[in-house]
Amino acid sequence: MRVGELAERTGASIRSIRYYEQAGLLAAARKPNGYREFGPNAVERVRAIRGLLESGFTVGEILSLSSCLTATADDCDCCGQTAALYREKLAKIDLQMRTLAQLRERVSERIAALEC
Amino acid sequence: MRVGELAERTGASIRSIRYYEQAGLLAAARKPNGYREFGPNAVERVRAIRGLLESGFTVGEILSLSSCLTATADDCDCCGQTAALYREKLAKIDLQMRTLAQLRERVSERIAALEC
DNA sequence: CTTGACCCTCACATTGGTGTGAGGGTTTAC
DNA sequence: GTAAACCCTCACACCAATGTGAGGGTCAAG
Numbered sequence: 001m002r003v004g005e006l007a008e009r010t011g012a013s014i015r016s017i018r019y020y021e022q023a024g025l026l027a028a029a030r031k032p033n034g035y036r037e038f039g040p041n042a043v044e045r046v047r048a049i050r051g052l053l054e055s056g057f058t059v060g061e062i063l064s065l066s067s068c069l070t071a072t073a074d075d076c077d078c079c080g081q082t083a084a085l086y087r088e089k090l091a092k093i094d095l096q097m098r099t100l101a102q103l104r105e106r107v108s109e110r111i112a113a114l115e116c
Numbered sequence: 117m118r119v120g121e122l123a124e125r126t127g128a129s130i131r132s133i134r135y136y137e138q139a140g141l142l143a144a145a146r147k148p149n150g151y152r153e154f155g156p157n158a159v160e161r162v163r164a165i166r167g168l169l170e171s172g173f174t175v176g177e178i179l180s181l182s183s184c185l186t187a188t189a190d191d192c193d194c195c196g197q198t199a200a201l202y203r204e205k206l207a208k209i210d211l212q213m214r215t216l217a218q219l220r221e222r223v224s225e226r227i228a229a230l231e232c
Numbered sequence: 233c234t235t236g237a238c239c240c241t242c243a244c245a246t247t248g249g250t251g252t253g254a255g256g257g258t259t260t261a262c
Numbered sequence: 263g264t265a266a267a268c269c270c271t272c273a274c275a276c277c278a279a280t281g282t283g284a285g286g287g288t289c290a291a292g
Binding site: 048051052053054055056057065067069086087089090093094095096097099100101102103104107108110111 | 164167168169170171172173181183199202203205206209210211212213215216217218219220222223224226227
């Protein structure tokens with residue numbers, strides 16, 4: 001599919017998609033006329049990227065996780081350093097989830113307390 | 117305590133703390149000489165702010181949740197609109213937690229697969 | 233009284249993700 | 263062939279959070 005369709009399907013702007021591609025987060029083949037051509041996986045991938053961006057990850061960080069973004073990623077670039085990096089990310093994710101869980105509880109407490 | 121101590125205790129820069137105060141996220145009394153004076157709650161509050169910022173919340177958004185930031189907040193500014201806003205936040209938090217959980221699983225799969 | 237470690241305000245700079253517009257090509261349909 | 267709806271690159275602009283530096287107070291210890 002072309003960039004417009006991908007944008008429409010994912011809710012991202014065309015601008016953002018081009019940016020993700022340029023940043024290396026998203027692969028796009030080129031047609032002879034220069035148009036980007038995306039595979040069907042791109043939809044899931046863009047959604048994952050956006051979710052992570054909204055969760056406070058940086059494009060650079062997402063890049064370092066890119067092999068985990070899509071279920072169909074089997075290009076295991078395996079080595080010890082990668083493992084260490086993944087573990088680091090894991091710790092960050094866990095911290096973030098704890099923060100969110102805490103906030104979640106407080107917010108729902110607030111909702112419960114609103115009886116006026 | 118003064119700003120330097122608060123910064124040291126929370127890991128935030130002095131600059132950031134002043135910014136949070138100016139944004140209305142953090143209350144600070146002033147000494148006669150102009151120095152900011154923070155209560156002990158400020159430490160928890162700054163930590164909460166930073167956790168949320170790192171989870172992708174905006175200062176503006178955090179502001180709208182500020183009554184939930186500290187456990188000791190009893191200034192229930194209760195009304196239906198507030199409730200709606202809280203519910204919205206809750207939905208956003210849940211989405212974010214699902215995204216993170218998904219990523220978490222994929223990352224740990226990756227780690228498990230690294231046997232080389 | 234001076235020195236050093238604090239604190240203040242103001243304001244410009246930077247970074248990452250986007251918006252937007254200029255200037256221009258391609259394809260489909262009339 | 264021309265209009266509409268796509269696509270391209272390039273480049274400037276914006277916002278939020280933070281860094282940083284200038285210029286200047288306060289205060290405790292020597």
